[in-house]
Amino acid sequence: MLQIRSLRKSFDGFLAVKEANLSVNPGEVVAVIGPNGAGKTTLFNLVSGQIRPDAGSIRFKGEDICGLRPHQLCRKGMSRSFQIVKIFSRMSVFENVQTAVISRMKKTSNLFIPAHNIAVKETEAILEAMGLIDKRDSICGLLSHGDQKVLEMAISLGSDPQLLILDEPTAGMSGEETARAIDLMKHLSRQRGLTILFCEHDVELVFSFADRIMVMQQGSTITQGTPDQVRNDPQVKKAYLGSHD
């Protein structure tokens, strides 16, 4: 579904992503891990079109997508959430998700029908699935951080993607919230057959949940494989998990 080859990106002489390689197969849950500053967020921004790579290739469903704008990628079936919450803070929870659905339905240029009647069922279904239905009409700028992160995910679902990219979906969440978010992700991948690419700090969580894991350090891919392969990779042990034992 997604192939990344030798991706490179530098900012002002600082090489954020040096040599990233990654492949994601349909239906898989793939995690990217690595210490802070390893270039995970930059990699995700490159994939989702926020920034352009300097070199390398990104193929999505067999098609070269380098240089496409985020909105074009979204139309191709790729949807992402952000590490730092990016929601429409003056709108209600319902409206946030509905907006994404409206956009997917290509009704954004429709001037004369009231928006609030569009896709109510579908939106509510997403809210239901994400457990936000009882906060339907809350203004989302006022939600708790955990709810906002879940809302992030819900908005991404509104675009009905084939590939869901989640940038640290549990960052800043409390224990219960994290558990809930993980359940949601599992649910999404199992029930909806969504392909998920996510990055995460919480190593335990990653190992328990991902089908495959890619490890990054200082802008380069160290390895990619199943959790067991990664756990036993000596390079990973040394670079990432620490070598105190």
Added chain:
Amino acid sequence: MLEVKAINTYYGLSHILFDVSLSVHTGEIVCLLGRNGAGKSTTMKTIMGLTPPKQGEIVFKGDRVTGLPAYQICRRGVGFVPDDRRVFADLTVGENLEISARPRQGFDGWDKERVYNFFPALRALEGRRAGVLSGGEQQMLTIGRALITNPDLLLLDEPTEGLAPIIVEMLEEKILELKAGGLSVLLAEQNQNVALRLSDRAYIIDNGHIRYHGSIEDLRRDEAIRHKYLLV
């Protein structure tokens, strides 16, 4: 030296720190361990006066400093090394140090020369724009910049994050050297190995709550705690 009493901090409407209390005594390195997003940086910023707490009290050298602006806290002797480094990118290395210099009367404090002696690598970079330095060089600069304010307490927020092992080693040595010079340090870390090597005491913070407090030996022994909150 530093006494943090039950502080509660909010970002806008989200509650980040819940009744966080900790203390740092003169001459020790205290470690604040926790995962990403656990509230370490917020604790640091709250102590520094960048995100003032809504409730609680911060006492430094016997004075209440809660709610003071950052510059006054700095002038009272707290040095701050933020996790994202935040060097003044447009300024040269030398200028970064110059504007931060806060010479003390009457005793042998830190000046540019001493910082360069401490981090010899910086001397060669004096005229370079800070924005183009490598991560390790920037980290040295931020520490140097904090030192030149002549602090009694240094707040180090993940100084080793994202750095090559060799640089991490060098920084660890330097931190111990600072401690030997009588400086107190509050160190925020998610890498427990660094923490275990450097500190005297440790706090573990998770989700804005202090979950554990004890000497480093206790922590080293208590695998369960480490596993629960630090996940390795």
Added chain:
Amino acid sequence: MISGVFGKKSLPLVVLFLVGLIFLPYAAPRFYIYLASVILVTGLLATSLNLVLGYGGLYQFHHAVFYGIGAYTTALMLTKTSLPTWVAFASAPVAAAFFGLLIGLICARLSSLHFGMLQISLGSLIWAIVYRWYDFTGGDDGIHGIPVPEAMSATTSSYYFILAITTLCLLLMFIIIKSPFGRILQALRDNPERCEAIGVNITRHRIIAMVIAALFAGAAGSLFVILEGSVFPELLSWTLSLEILIMCLLGGWFTFFGPMLGACLIISMRTFAGNYTEYWTLILGLMMMLTIFFLPKGVFGFINQLFSSKAPDLPLEESSHVAD
């Protein structure tokens, strides 16, 4: 459908208010009918600006250009051609929208202050052309004595005409704001990055928004011709643009009726304070300072906040990513 758009509670009030306005000429002396017309026209202009400013988060600093283009189009059609009157009025919004498209295409990829300043320079260029093209636009003298049909130009009949068109335009704008397009527009204001990520073509939407805003500004311009029978280059000047910007901010730029209220406040103020003192701009300036200091969301925003339990008290920085 409309009642659904307005919400059940406020509809009766809108109707009541409208009825009040309809019967105004029976109750008020002639000058107040004229004044109400001025407020309606200016308020329509300010509301059209707010479509892109408050709802779209764009720094539209030179909105008056479209107003002026609308007014000049009507004026020129009426004086230089013998086309039917309705063509003259219908072509005003079209011409304004065309310029909106033109300026939008050039400006839309810039952000915040740069967007506003490029717009000011482009607008000033159009102003300069109008100001000096004597043969066509009448230069700085403008065009006066425009032959507006008698049935429209008398104080009361022009008031009704203006009231009708303004109500229609406001209704349309309200519908647009409530439409999917309007929803996306507000989403753009709140978080352009997220908008891109859900598949919205930001540039295209901004341009469309500018075209729509220009369209209504053009309509307001043609109403001005009915009201005053004159056009002059000041209708395109940046000081007028700033004035309507102030109306939006003073009235409350996140509310639909805020700009109308702002127009009402400022026009009433300059009319009545102007009778007592030469220094009314001083008073206006002080009043604005106080408003900004104590009511950062504008008068309407403040009222909203006072009475509406649902109005979110979001931190102000929320709106500042409009800027970057």
Added chain:
Amino acid sequence: MELFTGLSFSVLCIQILVGLSKATILFIVASGLTLILGVLRIPNLAHGSLYMIGAFTTYSIATAFSQSSLGFWIALLLAPLIVALIGLIMEQGLFRFLYNRDHLMMLLFTFSFTLVFGDLVKLLWGSDYRSLAVPEIFQGSYSLLGMPFPRYNLFLLLLGPVFAAGLWFLTNRTILGKISRAAAVDREMVGAVGINVNRIYAAVFVLGCYLAGVGGALVAPTQNISQGMDHSIIIEIFLIVIIGGLGNVWGALLGAVIFGLTDAIGILVAPQFGIIFPYLAVITVLIFRPKGLLKSIW
């Protein structure tokens, strides 16, 4: 139209010099604006009003000392200081509390200042024109390449580099300048190394106002001192600041030179359309470099 008739070398040279001397004043005023914009992030529309106040104050002081041949020089010294004092009051009294407000609100707030200042000037100085004589030593003109070139413009021309050098020294060689460059990028961190940012902000604001005052004082002898000066300059300097790159002092210099030169040469090439040249230059720059020619802090 005979576009290039008589466009001789000497005329072109003089015109360029005249354009540059005009650019000097624009630069001085715009650099103040860009400093405030860069460090404090205030799009200060009242900058034009301060410039006007500078001119009026210069007039008053120079007239008060009219017996002495030094009248203008005393005014040139004092008037900007008075303007700077006004700036200090504005900053400490009001702007200080509004730093985290939206840009648009700041714009509006500074605009209300232009309204208030406009009327205050009218209250204080009345509505008559004022005109100030060019100081004695700069009266008359030199003959350069057979064309007259006003001495005062030569003075301005020399003053431009002096101010540019002064600003360079200030921003690159003094602690205040270095701190303000740092504060422009990361205000919080500047506070965390023990610097009182509010005082730096006040200093930069006052400096910016001082420059507006200097600009006003310098134009006083060349033109009508009248109400409306504020309006005519503010858009020009804003455009200069924008094309130069927001917050960049060298951008202001570059922008001012572009503005002054396109204006002066436009007059020569197509006198009928002189006024549109600077606007065209601005549009061209912004279309190709939307963030301005030099690096913008924003």
Added chain:
Amino acid sequence: MKSTFKFFCLAAFVSCCLLAASSAFAAKTIKVGIVDTYSGPASTYTNDVRDAFALAVNKINAAGGIFGQQVEFVTRDSKFKVDLGLSAAKELVMREEVDILMGTINSALALALSDFAKQEKIPFLATFAKSAKITGEKGHRYVFSMNENTAMIGKAAAAGLAKLPYTTYWIAGDDYEYGHAVADGVWENLKKLKPEVRLLGQSWWKVGEPDFTPYITAMLAEEPDAVIIATGGRDCVPFLKAAQTTGFNKLVPFYMHTATEISTLKPLGLTAPEGVIGTANYHSYYPDTEENKAFVAEFEKAYDRTPAVGALYGYITAQFISKAYAKAGEVNTEKFIDALEGLSVDSPVGTVTMRAEDHQVMLPMFMGMTTKVEGKQFLVASEIITIPAEESMPSLDEIRKARQL
């Protein structure tokens, strides 16, 4: 959207406005409404109009008014903005119910007001707008011009310039209607009077141009015999100043309307350039008649400043109003207009007449040259020649032709 209160508030506000405004009407007087620019640079001129008008009105009222009725006037500041002026005028007519509208230095506003006056059938006396369209092309029964217009300036200046020996000219001026109209007027008439004159080129600057040096050097490069400067109002002063610094006045003779006027010369003091040819309607020191001296003395006593040309306009407007009403015998607009047509009044510059056909007042024009005079704090006009109104007025044929267009 959800708040129901906002509508209440809006409604309450509007009704408050309406209530506050329905004030009582004043007692029976003749009411004159003045709309003019009282802020910004133009107010230098307009203040004189208002003050001289007030002076004259006070005298009339002190003498018992017009057939027993007092004259009252109200002013509104248009801030040189047409839309503000227009709504102020509507307020004056509809709310204050004034009998006569007067004022404005802004030609665009004057034309707009003239159109409004035509609709409302109320007399409008234009006091400072110089556009020839007011009484020419756009003239009608209800508009009167109380000052010279661009056509008259052009004709008068051409008559003067034709006597001078220059053949090649350069034209420069303010890039707005007034500048172009004056320039065209001078040039067309000059060509008629002296067919051999040649125009080398023109330059135009924006109104409020701060620095004229670049234009002056550009003009000097062309080496014309003389230059016609068509600039008005606030730009006269800085232009003369630039002329002085560049030595322009010594290198090339130039003509500028109002160059000899006190409003222009006084701010410059003794630094004004000498030898500039100018025209003006009025000087406080010329004509050296008893009437003028008395008028100047009276004005100086009241306002502690020397009257400039605006004072003349204000004064004659008051005279015309009082005499016309006296002649009409009652406060009746149509009768007032009939009475005003062809009326003559005494003024500091002699007897002036309102031409019946086009409602243009016939004022003489004085051409002179700026000169330093011992004991004066500013330059004055010397070698004054008087161009009588008959010579400078556009012919009735021209008026008729313009109005038919």
